[in-house]
Amino acid sequence: EVQLVESGGGLVKPGGSLRLSCAASGFTFSSYSMNWVRQAPGKGLEWVSSISSSSSYIYYADSVKGRFTISRDNAKNSLYLQMNSLRAEDTAVYYCARGIYEGFDPWGQGTLVTVSS
Amino acid sequence: QSALTQPASVSGSPGQSITISCTGTSSDVGGYNYVSWYQQHPGKAPKLMIYEVSNRPSGVSNRFSGSKSGNTASLTISGLQAEDEADYYCSSYTSSSTLWVFGGGTKLTVL
Numbered sequence: 001e002v003q004l005v006e007s008g009g010g011l012v013k014p015g016g017s018l019r020l021s022c023a024a025s026g027f028t029f030s031s032y033s034m035n036w037v038r039q040a041p042g043k044g045l046e047w048v049s050s051i052s053s054s055s056s057y058i059y060y061a062d063s064v065k066g067r068f069t070i071s072r073d074n075a076k077n078s079l080y081l082q083m084n085s086l087r088a089e090d091t092a093v094y095y096c097a098r099g100i101y102e103g104f105d106p107w108g109q110g111t112l113v114t115v116s117s
Numbered sequence: 118q119s120a121l122t123q124p125a126s127v128s129g130s131p132g133q134s135i136t137i138s139c140t141g142t143s144s145d146v147g148g149y150n151y152v153s154w155y156q157q158h159p160g161k162a163p164k165l166m167i168y169e170v171s172n173r174p175s176g177v178s179n180r181f182s183g184s185k186s187g188n189t190a191s192l193t194i195s196g197l198q199a200e201d202e203a204d205y206y207c208s209s210y211t212s213s214s215t216l217w218v219f220g221g222g223t224k225l226t227v228l
Contacts, residue, residue, distance in 0.1 A: 022145065022185065034165070035217075037219075043221060044206060045206050045208075046216040047215065061215055062215060095163070101165075101168035101172065101174070102151040102210060103151075103153030103165055103168040104165075105164075107162040107163050108162060109162055
């Protein structure tokens with residue numbers, strides 16, 4: 001079964017940092033691009049970042065560029081999102097999702113990041 | 118404000134058909150056949166329902182179909198069932214600095 005499990009969310013003060021992880025199983029992780037998508041409470045989906053299968057290509061939304069860093073470890077079947085200089089507007093559930101069919105499938109269950117003093 | 122425009126809500130009775138629109142520009146929906154649709158039940162992760170405008174992943178009911186005309190994509194659900202009540206989001210590849218854009222989401226109510 002293809003599965004993605006996020007971890008690392010929590011409560012952090014404005015200006016702080018957090019590192020999210022996504023553990024993948026049930027598929028050849030190194031063959032797929034991976035993505036982070038977030039959803040603020042009661043709001044819609046927002047694409048955050050994408051990384052190609054070999055980490056050669058990396059993309060960020062303008063809202064996080066310069067503050068967030070996506071990375072992956074194909075040997076550990078893991079995806080990461082290092083989040084620095086966090087702001088209140090970064091509060092959201094963060095999902096990791098496999099890139100396939102020029103879309104996102106499947107999605108993990110999400111991890112909640114709350115930025116508040 | 119989301120990059121793609123969807124109606125905030127739609128509704129239909131069991132057995133009926135509904136269509137959800139997703140309007141973008143020639144830089145996203147109109148320029149590429151990389152439109153996908155996602156279903157999200159409350160408190161759950163999104164689920165891919167349609168990819169590349171009109172293709173269904175394995176396991177998705179054939180009651181779900183997608184299409185595109187110009188800068189507007191559409192998701193049609195036929196034979197509405199109570200379990201279809203959920204939020205639906207469209208997404209598209211974009212040639213702008215943002216690689217992917219989403220619609221604001223549409224809440225489907227099955228009356």
